Amino acid sequence: MAETRTLKSYASLSDIVKTALVVIATVIVAGSGFSLLKANVLPQVPTTLVAIVWGVSSVILIFYSLNLLAQIFPTKVYNKIVPYIFIGPAVLIMGWYLLLPTLRSLLLSFMDKTSTHFVWFDNYKFLFSDRSMLVSIRNTLIWLVCGTGFSVFIGLVVAILAERSYIEKGTKTFIFLPMSISLVGAGVIFKFMYAAKFGGAEQIGLLNAIVTSLGGNPQNWLGKAPWNNFFLIAIFVWLQTGFALVVLSAALKAVPEEMLEAARIDGANEFTTLVKIVIPNIKASIISVSTTILLAALKCFDIVYSMTNGMFGTEVLASQQYKQMFTFQNYGRGSAIAILILIGVSPVIYYNLKEFHNKEAFK
Known part of the structure; x- marks a missing residue:
């Protein structure tokens, strides 16, 4: 114009x-x-x-x-x-x-529970001294590492395997379908899968039905810390793997076929081709997917709230923030947790913005 x-x-x-x-x-x-x-x-x-x-x-x-x-x-x-x-x-x-x-x-975050007086850094001292908060920080780190790592790894492996499969479209559709389910909906589904009945009652949970059919005893999968965190993370991975699969699959199709053929002619095996050629060519996509899922894991609240409500040692920072602000009505501590989460996501956001700025299209 x-x-x-x-x-x-x-x-x-x-x-x-x-x-x-x-x-x-x-x-x-x-x-x-x-x-x-x-x-x-x-x-x-x-x-x-x-x-x-x-x-x-x-x-x-x-x-x-x-x-x-x-x-x-x-x-x-x-x-x-x-x-x-x-x-x-x-x-x-x-x-x-x-x-x-x-x-x-x-x-x-620098004020007291009623937001009327300044307590300065008392709320932040609480974050790193209270036992429940330390458990929340530990669990959040587990979510970041395991949730992000497994989602990206499984998505990449399936994308590579499906690339050469005659059922590629069906496989990708099947794995991507959970993305259409909300986090709360997925939590309700898996709550039935993890359900346990004791005293000889018939099992309605899939996992315990399998265990008892093999002669084992039913287990309270969500009540044993810290392993219950991994059962919750499994839901997150189930949901996010489809996203990683779709993005990485598109990146794999963009790898020049001539480079792959040249590597095979030079005698490189499939693993060497994958490590030396494929992975470097899709590195940007892997980083983009990883940072996106990392942010989702850091803010994940729905699964914890719908499955355990933070009990049995499954609290994360997002669930603690919700409880401090809306259950305990402590706006100072809730705001301090929010700032801590913001500090956690800031380096990831900065890195993404820096990468976007370095792209030729943004110059």
């Missing part, structure tokens, strides 16, 4: 009047629609329709008004500010919903 505009110095009077009228109309439409929805005087269906029409029309009018305001300035100025006009609202919304809550959480 900026390159097709003819050079001009300043807008005409008619352009200024038009811009003023459009801005006024935008304010009226946006303000009246917001007031109507806030008053909640309409039934549910009309309210939904009004929200859709008002939301779309308001966004269009806002961008149109901002563009008209920019056109008042000379062409050189317009060309410089018009990119910021289109990304400005998104940045403001992101700042309102992400930056401000983060700053508020940081402030609350």
Whole structure:
């Protein structure tokens, strides 16, 4: 848009009047629609329709008004500010919903339970001195290492094996299907699989049914720490392996076939070809998948909450944050845990942004 505009110095009077009228109309439409929805005087269906029409029309009018305001300035100025006009609202919304809550959480992390007095670093001392918090940190590290590692490893192995299988599509579809299930839904499914009945009762859990059919005794899989954490991580791996499989499978197809054929002609076996050629070529995809799953593991709350509610030594940082804020009503400690999680994800986010910046498309 900026390159097709003819050079001009300043807008005409008619352009200024038009811009003023459009801005006024935008304010009226946006303000009246917001007031109507806030008053909640309409039934549910009309309210939904009004929200859709008002939301779309308001966004269009806002961008149109901002563009008209920019056109008042000379062409050189317009060309410089018009990119910021289109990304400005998104940045403001992101700042309102992400930056401000983060700053508020940081402030609350230095305050007491009721957020009325400063206790400075007492909440952070609690994080690294309380036994339950230390267990949560340990479990979170286990989730990060095992959850991410097994998801990526199994996804990569299946992607490599399925690449040469005549049932490639069916295999990938079967493994990707769990991605359509929510974390809570998966937790409910596996809760039945891990279920245990004692005293000679018939087993309804798959694992204990297999154990008892082989002559063993039923086990309380979710009640024995720290091994119960690995049974919870297995659910996470079951869900995330499909994501790793799809991304890594696409990366494998992008490896030049000529390189593979040249390596085989030179006498390299399949394992050497995999280590020396395939893995280096898909390294970027492996890192991208690993960081994405790492973030999911660090924030994972649903599985723990739906399966054990953090009992039997299965607490993680996300579940502790929820309990501190909404069960114990301790906003200071809950905010401190949130900041700790933020510190944990920050290096990963920084690394991804750095990699994106180094890509040729982002230069």
